[in-house]
Amino acid sequence: MLAPVHHVIGLTTIVRERLLPISGEVIARAQQKVTAGEVVAQTHWSREHALLDVARILGVSPAAADKLIKCKVDDQVTASAEIAVGRGMFPKSVRAPKDGRVVAVGGGQVLLEVGEAKLELRAGIPGTVIQVIPNRGVVIQTSGGLVQGVWGNGRVDAGLLVNLMEGPDTVLVPGRIDVSLRGSIILGGMIRTAETLQALAELPARGLIASSIQPSLLSKAREMRFPVIVTDGIGTMPMNTAAYKLLSTSAKREVALNAEVFDRYTGARPEVFIPLPTSSEPPMPNEVEVFAPGLQVRMRRPPAIGMIGTIVSIKPGLTVLPSGLRAQAAEVKLENNETVIVPLVNMEVVG
Amino acid sequence: MPTSLVTSNSLLAIDVGAANTRAVLFDVIEGEYRFVASGVAPSTAEAPYKDVSEGARNAIEALQKILQKTLLEPAARSLIMPSQPDGSGVDSLVLTISAGPAVRTLVVGLLKDVSLESARRLTESTYARILDTLSLGDQRKPDQQIDSILRIRPDMVVIAGGTDGGASRSVQKLLEPIGLASYLMPDEKRPAVLYAGNEKLVEEVKSLVGSLATTLHFSSNIRPSLEVEDIDPAELELAQMFVTIRKKQLKGLDVLDLWAGGHTLPTAYATGRMVRFLSNVYGSNKGLLSVDLGASSAVIAAGFSKKSVLKTYPQFGLGENLVGLLNYTTVEDILRWSTLDIPPSVIVDYLHQKSLYPGTIPATKEDLVIVQSVAKQALYLAMQAARKDFPKDAASIKPTLTPLFDPIIAGGAALSDASRPGQSLLLLLDSVQPVGISTVILDQNNLMPMLGAAASQNNILPVQVLESGAFLSVGTVISPVVTTKYGASILKAKVTYENGTEANVNLKYGFLEVLPLASGEAAQITIQVSRGVDIGFGPGRSTRNLPITGGALGIVFDGRGRPLDLPSDPVRRRELIKKWNWTLGGG
Numbered sequence: 001m002l003a004p005v006h007h008v009i010g011l012t013t014i015v016r017e018r019l020l021p022i023s024g025e026v027i028a029r030a031q032q033k034v035t036a037g038e039v040v041a042q043t044h045w046s047r048e049h050a051l052l053d054v055a056r057i058l059g060v061s062p063a064a065a066d067k068l069i070k071c072k073v074d075d076q077v078t079a080s081a082e083i084a085v086g087r088g089m090f091p092k093s094v095r096a097p098k099d100g101r102v103v104a105v106g107g108g109q110v111l112l113e114v115g116e117a118k119l120e121l122r123a124g125i126p127g128t129v130i131q132v133i134p135n136r137g138v139v140i141q142t143s144g145g146l147v148q149g150v151w152g153n154g155r156v157d158a159g160l161l162v163n164l165m166e167g168p169d170t171v172l173v174p175g176r177i178d179v180s181l182r183g184s185i186i187l188g189g190m191i192r193t194a195e196t197l198q199a200l201a202e203l204p205a206r207g208l209i210a211s212s213i214q215p216s217l218l219s220k221a222r223e224m225r226f227p228v229i230v231t232d233g234i235g236t237m238p239m240n241t242a243a244y245k246l247l248s249t250s251a252k253r254e255v256a257l258n259a260e261v262f263d264r265y266t267g268a269r270p271e272v273f274i275p276l277p278t279s280s281e282p283p284m285p286n287e288v289e290v291f292a293p294g295l296q297v298r299m300r301r302p303p304a305i306g307m308i309g310t311i312v313s314i315k316p317g318l319t320v321l322p323s324g325l326r327a328q329a330a331e332v333k334l335e336n337n338e339t340v341i342v343p344l345v346n347m348e349v350v351g
Numbered sequence: 352m353p354t355s356l357v358t359s360n361s362l363l364a365i366d367v368g369a370a371n372t373r374a375v376l377f378d379v380i381e382g383e384y385r386f387v388a389s390g391v392a393p394s395t396a397e398a399p400y401k402d403v404s405e406g407a408r409n410a411i412e413a414l415q416k417i418l419q420k421t422l423l424e425p426a427a428r429s430l431i432m433p434s435q436p437d438g439s440g441v442d443s444l445v446l447t448i449s450a451g452p453a454v455r456t457l458v459v460g461l462l463k464d465v466s467l468e469s470a471r472r473l474t475e476s477t478y479a480r481i482l483d484t485l486s487l488g489d490q491r492k493p494d495q496q497i498d499s500i501l502r503i504r505p506d507m508v509v510i511a512g513g514t515d516g517g518a519s520r521s522v523q524k525l526l527e528p529i530g531l532a533s534y535l536m537p538d539e540k541r542p543a544v545l546y547a548g549n550e551k552l553v554e555e556v557k558s559l560v561g562s563l564a565t566t567l568h569f570s571s572n573i574r575p576s577l578e579v580e581d582i583d584p585a586e587l588e589l590a591q592m593f594v595t596i597r598k599k600q601l602k603g604l605d606v607l608d609l610w611a612g613g614h615t616l617p618t619a620y621a622t623g624r625m626v627r628f629l630s631n632v633y634g635s636n637k638g639l640l641s642v643d644l645g646a647s648s649a650v651i652a653a654g655f656s657k658k659s660v661l662k663t664y665p666q667f668g669l670g671e672n673l674v675g676l677l678n679y680t681t682v683e684d685i686l687r688w689s690t691l692d693i694p695p696s697v698i699v700d701y702l703h704q705k706s707l708y709p710g711t712i713p714a715t716k717e718d719l720v721i722v723q724s725v726a727k728q729a730l731y732l733a734m735q736a737a738r739k740d741f742p743k744d745a746a747s748i749k750p751t752l753t754p755l756f757d758p759i760i761a762g763g764a765a766l767s768d769a770s771r772p773g774q775s776l777l778l779l780l781d782s783v784q785p786v787g788i789s790t791v792i793l794d795q796n797n798l799m800p801m802l803g804a805a806a807s808q809n810n811i812l813p814v815q816v817l818e819s820g821a822f823l824s825v826g827t828v829i830s831p832v833v834t835t836k837y838g839a840s841i842l843k844a845k846v847t848y849e850n851g852t853e854a855n856v857n858l859k860y861g862f863l864e865v866l867p868l869a870s871g872e873a874a875q876i877t878i879q880v881s882r883g884v885d886i887g888f889g890p891g892r893s894t895r896n897l898p899i900t901g902g903a904l905g906i907v908f909d910g911r912g913r914p915l916d917l918p919s920d921p922v923r924r925r926e927l928i929k930k931w932n933w934t935l936g937g938g
Contacts, residue, residue, distance in 0.1 A: 002393065002400075002409070022537040047501060051494040051531070104534060111497075111531055150707055215699050233707070235700030262707070264671065265452065265600075267398025287399035300708045302718050323719040324771065325712055345393065346711045 001328060003289045006298055006348045007148045008242040011276060013284045014146055015130070016258075019137035020121050021045075028138050030131065034123040036158040036256035036273070041121040041137045046101075048115035054094050055108025058086040062108030069110055075102045083110050122156045124258035125273045143282055145250060145274030147243045151213070151230035152259030152270025153222045159206035161274075163187045163251035168211065169238035174199040181205060185255055187247050190236060194220055201225070207257040209247060209272055211239035227259035229270040237306045240298050241335060242350050250274045289349045291330060297347040299332075304342075308350060309334040315341070361434055362812065363422065363441040364801035365407050365607065366618055367448040368394055369647035369670045370710040370764065372406035374414045375801055376422075376441065377812060384812040386821035389796045390414025393710055396450040396601050403450060404603030430610050445804035446611035448604065449618035449647040451597050453480035453665035453672065457505040457542070459525055461512030463488045466548065466574045469582065470511035472740055473547065473573055476586045476661045477593045477617055478648055479507065485525055493528045500532035505542045506596050508564075509589070510556075513549030515575045522552055526559045533563035541565050543592055547573045547585040565599070568592050586661065590620035614808070618800040619643075622762075623652040623661035625803030628813060630654025636746050637887075640756035641799060642734070642783060644726055645763035646670030646709045649733035653756070655745050662737040667729040669722075669765055670709030673702050676725070679732055687917055688724040688781060690929045691717060701725070723778060726765040730782035748786045748832045748885045752913050755787045755887055760822070762794030772903040773935030776825050786830050786913050787887030790900060793823040824870050826902030830909040833884040837861040841910055842880045847896075849873060856908055861927075863934040864908040868901030875899070876906070904935060 024043025028034055055065035068084045071077060077096040084094040100114035127142025162184040164176050170189035177186075177199040185207035186200065197220050200208055207227045212235055221228045231243045239247075256273040263269075289295060295311045309332040319329035319341060327343035334340060361378040372394045376387040390413030395406035408428050415422050421439035424431055431440030456479040460467025467486045474481055482503040485496060508529055513522045533541045544564040546556045550572050561567050570585035594615045598604045608615045616624075626641045633639070634656065643650040649667035653660045665672050666679060676685075682695040701721050705711065713719040738753065745754040759779065761767070766775045775793055779785075798821055802813035833841050839860045846854045846866050856864045868874050875896045882891050899906060911931075918924045 002395075005399070022540065047498060049494045049497050049501075049535070051492070051497065053493075104531060111494075111535075113535075215703055233700070234703035235696065264397040265401070267401065301704070301711045301713070302715050305704070321712075321714045323713045323716055324774075325714075325719070327712060341714075343712055343714055346708075346714060 001291050001344050003291045003295070003344070004348045005285070005287060005289055006350050007146050007285050008240070008246055008350050009146045009285055010246055011144065011278070011282045012146055013141065013143050013282050014125060014127070014273065015139060015141045015284065016125055017133075017137065017139050018121055018124055019133065020119065023135040024119070026132050026134065026137060028123070028129045028132065030129055032129045033127070034129060034140060035126050036123055036156055036258065038123045039120045040123050040129070043119050044117040045119045046113040046115055046117035048113075049103070050097050050100065050112040050114050052083055052094055052096075052110040052112065053108065054084045054110055057094050058084065058092055060086070060108070065108035066106065069105055071102045071105065071110065073102050073105055076100075077102060077112065124156050124256070124260070125271075126158065126256050126275050142273065142275060143278045144276040145246055146285070147231060147246055147272040149209075149229040149231045149270040149272070150233060150262060151218075152261055153224055153228040154261050155225070155227040155259050156257065157185075157206050157227050158254060158256040159183060159185045161185045161187060161247070161251050161253055161255045163248050165189045165239070165244065165248060168241055168244040172196050172210070177203065179203065185209065185257060187251065189239065191217060191221075192236070193217075197221060197224060207259075209257070212237035227257040229257055229259045229272060232306050240306055240350070241308050242296070242298070246274075247272065285351065289351075291344050291347070291349075296350045297332060298350045299342060299347060301346040304334055304338075304340055307334050309340070312339065314344075319343075361441045361443075362805060362809070363411070363430070363444045364804060365410065365444065365446050366797065366800055367396070367403050367407060367446070367450045367604075367607070368618070368645060369396075369450050369668070370394060370645070372403070372410045373797060374407065374410035375796065375798065376414060376418065377805070377816060383819065384815040385819050386796065386798060386816050388414060388417045390417060394450050395603075402603035403448070403601050404606045407603075407607055432610065444611045445801065445808075446607050446615040447618040447621045447800045447804050448594070448597055448615060449478060449645065451478070451601055453478055453648075454593060454596055455503060455506045456481050457483050457485065457500060457503065457508045457529070459485045459508060459510040459512065459529065461487055461521055461525065461548070465577060466511040466513070469574045469580050470509050470547070472580075473511070473582050473585050473589060474509050475663060476582070476623065477589050477619060478663055478665050480665055485528070487521055487525070496528040497532045497535070500528065501535060504536075504540060507592065508542045508544045510544065510546045511548045511573050513552060513572075514577060515550055515572050517549055519549060519552055519555070522548055523555060523559065526556065530560045530563055533560060543596055544568065545570065545585070545589055545592055547571065547588070566592065566595055583659075586620065586623070590617050593617045614804065616800075616804050619648065619650040619652070619661060619663040621800035621803035622650055623659065623803070624806060625799050625813065626652040626654045626661075627659045628803070628806050628810070629817075630659060632814065635757065637755040637757045637787075638745055639758060639760075640783070641760040641762070642730060642766070642779070643761075643763040643797075643799070644669065644730050644733075644765040649729055650763075651733055651737035653737070653741060655742050658742050660737065660740055660742075662733070662740065664733045664736060667733045669705065669726060669729060671706055673709075673725070674706035676702060676729060680728055685724050685728045687924065688727040688928065689720055690925050690932065691720050692921070692925065693717070693721065697721070698725070722765070723774065727778050727782045730765075730778070734783050748887060752786050752832065753784050756785055756789055757787075758790040758792050759783065759785055760792045760794055760799060762797050762799050767793060767795045767797060771937050772823065772825050773932065773937030776828075776904060776907065777932060777935050777937055780828065780830070780909055781915060784830075784913055784915055785828060786832050788897070788899070789828050789830070791825040791828050791902070793825050795823050796821065798822070824900065824902035826868065826904040826907055827899045828907045828909060829878070829886060830913065831858070831880060831884045831886045832913045833860065833881075834912055835860045840881060841884050842878055842886070842908070844876055844878045844908065846906060847875045847877075858908045858910040860910055860912060862910045863931050864910065865904060865934060866906040866908075868899070868905040870902050872901040873898060874901070907935065
């Protein structure tokens with residue numbers, strides 16, 4: 001059976017496609033070295049518009065209004081600029097309510113794009129641009145460590161990693177956060193209170209890697225101006241030992257956080273990158289595996305949720321689980337030497 | 352060209368679900384169509400696979416192993432069709448799909464309580480999430496409406512409005528912001544548009560939004576007059592539109608659609624078609640109900656004498672949308688169904704975790720209790736929502752209760768995967784809360800949509816498969832409507848078996864009772880009800896020698912009253928639910 005893969009790798013080659021949601025201008029060039037926060041492409045996408053019904057305001061037919069309109073598509077207009085003027089001794093005029101750009105004219109109406117419209121795409125990982133996709137974005141390659149997460153708040157940044165975890169089940173409390181951490185990426189464990197996030201925001205921190213976060217804090221985490229990546233789950237979950245070992249031993253290194261919002265269809269996931277110098281290109285990770293003895297796996301459901309283990313054997317046929325359900329299952333030896341029977345659909349390969 | 356199903360023998364049906372893809376083979380055995388076997392594999396719509404045909408091929412390979420028969424060409428992994436003299440391959444294929452994110456939808460109607468309501472009802476027949484509505488009563492300015500449309504980025508716009516020969520300028524006014532917003536979107540992000548309003552405006556709709564929509568679909572007016580609503584033709588158009596949208600979103604669907612000769616249907620629509628078909632075949636005064644609770648959505652399809660209702664609720668699906676369930680209910684309402692004392696935070700954590708990993712299953716007893724509690728509440732909410740759109744003249748004991756349904760067919764992973772039929776039945780009784788006398792059938796292999804997809808081309812196959820025992824008859828459920836005190840006798844029943852032996856039950860309020868009657872066996876039942884008790888024949892009216900059929904659980908008497916009123920004391924409630932579970936053999 002095919003197995004989903006959750007990447008936690010000490011050294012690998014990482015290739016990531018970074019694309020604008022709509023077409024735009026690609027700024028980065030092929031072979032250019034980029035940092036995680038560097039803008040590689042940009043476009044305009046206004047979310048605010050003003051529709052001026054010139055015909056109604058001037059009290060004329062749409063066809064007549066079209067003749068009175070002074071602007072055309074793509075014209076930049078300033079606030080109060082005259083858009084159209086009526087006829088007669090005391091003609092009425094139609095003015096732009098805000099600075100903007102004309103996006104449509106016709107039927108006696110003018111549609112203006114107003115407000116902030118610039119959309120910038122950041123590299124997300126430090127590396128080399130190996131391909132430019134015209135009008136859409138770039139493909140970036142780098143080498144180093146990689147830890148994938150399950151939740152991200154959509155932000156990107158890089159900085160020095162500071163480890164505040166004493167073990168995989170550490171809870172980050174506000175008392176552990178002091179001014180010396182300003183500008184750092186915090187490896188923080190479980191987040192249980194809004195005060196912890198607030199303390200990090202007030203520093204400000206440059207990023208947060210959490211093992212889990214309370215569901216009630218997700219909206220606050222989304223508001224944080226620094227990237228927040230959750231590695232294991234929503235609720236109360238310790239960090240899986242594979243991620244903990246790799247991240248805690250990478251303390252005081254420069255790391256990049258691309259806290260992309262998890263999208264099961266595109267495959268976008270929040271990721272921590274640990275850039276490492278290499279003399280040769282390490283192998284790229286497998287995106288899909290087949291469940292087999294010897295593979296390192298992580299449990300997605302109870303029992304042993306979040307724990308790492310090794311597949312001892314794949315059980316033949318269907319196995320009756322303690323819940324009474326029957327499913328394809330494997331015998332898994334956990335890190336604490338306990339052996340459990342786990343349905344294959346409840347595991348992911350770690351590597 | 353697809354092979355004609357009328358002249359062909361074997362038919363392969365593939366259902367691409369959110370969590371699993373199933374491949375099911377139907378073939379002619381001893382002159383009649385039979386369900387032969389089913390292969391299942393995880394669906395592959397999501398990354399890293401991002402190709403639904405991969406999951407379908409894996410499911411077919413699983414089926415091949417069971418059948419010891421080759422269906423796919425070994426090298427190219429393409430379907431062998433038609434079947435070959437060496438026995439490999441199949442003669443035809445039908446395809447249903449529910450995988451993929453709920454379709455982001457803007458619903459437009461002229462009047463809020465008339466055409467907008469009809470458009471909403473139409474939209475709820477497919478896997479759509481209504482993110483905004485536009486009507487004449489909308490207080491927003493046109494530019495605010497444009498910004499809202501741009502913000503929600505609809506995949507689909509459903510427009511109704513204007514009785515035939517009625518308003519035209521008002522409809523045009525509603526179309527303007529849609530046209531302008533679409534104009535501002537990049538070509539590839541523009542929505543598909545379905546117009547099902549005033550038929551005289553078709554040409555104007557074409558000129559206003561035709562060039563700005565990815566696809567423009569038309570259907571007959573769903574509200575031809577204020578008094579008449581006719582959704583059925585538009586449901587088919589919407590179903591086809593859904594498949595077109597999915598083909599754009601999900602790689603590999605075009606390949607499967609080609610195998611199916613272009614006869615791909617949304618799973619919910621195919622289920623609804625089967626319910627309509629069965630209502631016609633087995634028409635009775637009571638309605639016919641199908642409930643399907645899966646990862647992508649909860650689907651309620653009901654057939655009544657003059658009308659059928661199809662409701663698809665992605666918000667009540669048990670997969671990626673599960674985290675949003677708390678927008679419709681509370682943790683306490685989920686926990687009321689639990690037999691264990693579970694902290695509320697565990698439920699919240701479960702909803703998030705299951706949303707992350709929709710394909711996972713409960714491995715422990717505690718996890719199963721959580722799953723069943725969540726499933727009950729999701730199906731309960733879906734039934735409550737669907738009931739609003741059931742016809743007012745549907746046969747019922749009380750208008751505030753579930754109408755009379757017989758049979759009730761239950762499918763979807765949550766119901767069909769339960770480890771014991773008793774668990775599935777209790778889930779169904781608690782959430783659907785049927786009344787009167789109903790036969791309950793479990794669609795263990797989730798065949799309903801597949802048969803619905805086949806029905807339009809081969810109307811013999813579904814009937815023969817249904818009558819062949821491919822579905823599990825759970826039994827006959829008798830659910831009296833009464834309110835009295837706990838422990839009071841509400842009915843006495845005598846069952847006379849075919850061999851002449853008898854069994855009796857004295858049903859008390861608050862209790863479940865079971866009498867054995869095996870699958871395939873028939874019996875006669877005489878029920879004497881207490882004063883005020885209604886089992887569908889009127890208050891206090893008894894019945895004699897009523898023929899009934901058996902099932903895995905036999906005859907189940909649900910004396911818990913309707914609507915089901917659970918004790919507020921959590922300890923007593925949990926003990927009662929445990930007792931009910933044991934009575935039904937649910938463990």
